[in-house]
Amino acid sequence: MKIAVSGGGTGGHIYPALALIREIQKEHRDAEFLYIGTEKGLENTIVKRENIPFKSIHITGFKRKISLENVKTVLRFLKGVRESKKMLKDFKADIVIGTGGYVCGPVVYAAAKLGIPTVIHEQNSVPGLTNKFLSRYVDRIAVCFEEAKSFFPDNKTILTGNPRASEVLGQDGMKGRLSAGLKTSMPAVLIFGGSRGARPINDAVLKTLAELGEKPYQVLYITGDVHYEDVRKEVELVGSPENVIIKPFIHNMPEVLAGADLVVSRAGATTLAEITSLGIPSILIPSPYVTNNHQEKNARALSDHGAAELLLEKELTGKKLIDHIDKIILNPNKMNDMKKASSNLGIPDAAKRLYGIMAELVSSKQK
Structure with missing residues (x-):
């Protein structure tokens, strides 16, 4: 399986992604990964240090008040979508998962428009703007708190927990x-x-x-x-x-x-x-x-x-x-x-639950 992963900005988005990758690598040695982040984000350093193939796009978040910068953000988003589509096609991704942060927006949206199965993972009890936006387009939404379910469509939201939990056991x-x-x-x-x-x-x-x-x-x-x-x-x-x-x-x-x-x-x-x-x-x-x-x-x-x-x-x-x-x-x-x-x-088998959802989506697509 070829898995594209995107998540950035803070460790809270990056470390669950890495925990998921490590868990999948243990059980499925033939799995291939591509991590799409930003050059200026923490992920650029952290992910590369793990020797995971890494590509970047340039994206910023929206300001909470009306400004010219938001117009620039829209243009960056559209450019990021175009770049992400090329990366995902070249990689031949079977599935794309976003673990949060602005960078997930264009990457996961691009995958959805290409017809590639998509999952987003929300770590907090209250979702961020990016995951709220993406929830309309993705196939599955994985959450870590029961309280987060109310923010997303019930028919595609699943409680999985945080893959990082598996690493302390x-x-x-x-x-x-x-x-x-x-x-x-x-x-x-x-x-x-x-x-x-x-x-x-x-x-x-x-x-x-x-x-x-x-x-x-x-x-x-x-x-x-x-x-x-x-x-x-x-x-x-x-x-x-x-x-x-x-x-x-x-x-x-x-x-x-x-x-x-x-x-x-x-x-x-x-x-x-x-x-x-x-x-x-x-x-x-x-x-x-x-x-x-x-x-x-x-x-x-x-x-x-x-x-x-x-x-x-x-x-x-x-x-x-x-x-x-x-x-x-x-x-x-x-x-x-x-x-x-x-x-x-606690949900100690979160990484396995999340991978199970991903494998099911890929299998359904192949049928």
């Missing part, structure tokens, strides 16, 4: 703990704010360092590279408790995540897919700076089912953070209930 959590300097004998809380960190979370943790040092659990606190030096200086002033380990970044996140008993994080779609596939309780502090406030809606999809505690950034203080952590990790019954709820929301 089977990881050695104890090995992950040891690699991060955590003890295997104490409950572990993992706190992070995404790859770049989150200043409000950093500030809340710094204000509670002394109190955290007296707790019967340990904390691995990932600051993000941008904030690490400032945090380190603050820690030197107040003293660093033995049970609090501070790092700028970790490269083996799936392993370390598998060793955590409780996670405190933002509410990005990929993170939530990973923690629910592992059945980990969480305290979610959604970023209020994202389109359509989708992180809060992602978080509520877990908190409404008892799998997470929701703590809004505007309400975040050091005291509230510690109170939330203590309420969960020092209460075995609550921990167990949240673990079960988290597991119930």
